[in-house]
Amino acid sequence: MQNVPEEEEGSRRRTGETVVGGKGDPEVRKDGGEQEEKESLMMELTRLVQKMVKESSWWERRGVDCSILAAAFLCLPPAFLLLSSSRLLVFSAGVLLMGLAHAVITIKGTHLASHGSLSESQAWGKVWAVFFIEICGSFSARAGVHGHIKMHHAHTNVIGLGDSSVWKVPCLPRTVYLFIAPLAVPIITPLVALAHLRGHSAAVVLRTMLMVSLGLYSQYWLLVHVSGFQSPLSTLLCMLVCRAMFSMPYIHVNIFQHIGLDMFSPTRRPKRIYQMTHGVLNLPRNPLLDWVFGHSLINCHVEHHLFPFLSDNMCLKVKPVVSRYLTEKKLPYQQDSYRSRLRLFFHRYQELMVFAPPITELVGVQ
Numbered sequence: 001m002q003n004v005p006e007e008e009e010g011s012r013r014r015t016g017e018t019v020v021g022g023k024g025d026p027e028v029r030k031d032g033g034e035q036e037e038k039e040s041l042m043m044e045l046t047r048l049v050q051k052m053v054k055e056s057s058w059w060e061r062r063g064v065d066c067s068i069l070a071a072a073f074l075c076l077p078p079a080f081l082l083l084s085s086s087r088l089l090v091f092s093a094g095v096l097l098m099g100l101a102h103a104v105i106t107i108k109g110t111h112l113a114s115h116g117s118l119s120e121s122q123a124w125g126k127v128w129a130v131f132f133i134e135i136c137g138s139f140s141a142r143a144g145v146h147g148h149i150k151m152h153h154a155h156t157n158v159i160g161l162g163d164s165s166v167w168k169v170p171c172l173p174r175t176v177y178l179f180i181a182p183l184a185v186p187i188i189t190p191l192v193a194l195a196h197l198r199g200h201s202a203a204v205v206l207r208t209m210l211m212v213s214l215g216l217y218s219q220y221w222l223l224v225h226v227s228g229f230q231s232p233l234s235t236l237l238c239m240l241v242c243r244a245m246f247s248m249p250y251i252h253v254n255i256f257q258h259i260g261l262d263m264f265s266p267t268r269r270p271k272r273i274y275q276m277t278h279g280v281l282n283l284p285r286n287p288l289l290d291w292v293f294g295h296s297l298i299n300c301h302v303e304h305h306l307f308p309f310l311s312d313n314m315c316l317k318v319k320p321v322v323s324r325y326l327t328e329k330k331l332p333y334q335q336d337s338y339r340s341r342l343r344l345f346f347h348r349y350q351e352l353m354v355f356a357p358p359i360t361e362l363v364g365v366q
Ligand SMILES: [Zn+2]
Pocket: 111, 115, 148, 153, 304, 308
């Protein structure tokens, strides 16, 4: 199991303001009893989750999510065929189907592949990471895994490390950043991948460039030869529309769930369970986003940050246990609606997305 839990101690106070009690809080100590004295909160929670994982079938652990991804791939042939129609309604259905399938593959698929959650074998995990991140997602698998796993997950909300500042573009006004710039994500992604390749071995650079080109060219080729697109411009435009269909919620979800929450100093970081419960937020369930992004990015983001090796379906399964446990221990279990976060980011854009975030100190738990 990843991220070895540590001993949690002490009451938690935000600088200048009491947050809620911890183990040192008399109220919590009363609830926890003798057993809690002997083990940390994270260890106790990990044991509960591990028990559920052991009791789950392969279908629950990986099968459900692999099937959703397989269904997305199966949607591609009908999507290419629908795009060959000259009737507007049928053509639009093709664009919609292609956009949906592409989003499931490149958001849910790349995220699970970056965590190695699609296979129990490490070698296959690497193959899936290259397939989903490079061929389908037009990004570098090396940079993707490093940025997401080694920085964002390992240092969630730690200033200068995993503080989500890569998502900030302070020069852009809020309306442009939130609603217009995301449409350029499909163009920016391979360019950022190229920039990240500097310093890597020639073999990695060559592989990434070949894989990204293969992914882009295969979609272009199929649009020309299966869907019958005539001009290069209309083909590229169709690719852009399909690939940008979920770019806006993609950017939104990435900033909504961390920015504006507690941020920590790299030298005085809290224990893992406090870091994740204070620095991560869940959005409510939404059938479309659940399928396209996966539970770990939407309604189980807290669970995902506490147990990043779990698949989307397993995050959903352990969610009641995790939320009950955190509530019982008087730890935060942060949730907010998409609309409320959008309103917050729109009205406090300068404070959240332009200025440097303030640091929270959870006294007694560092
Ligand atoms: Zn993740």
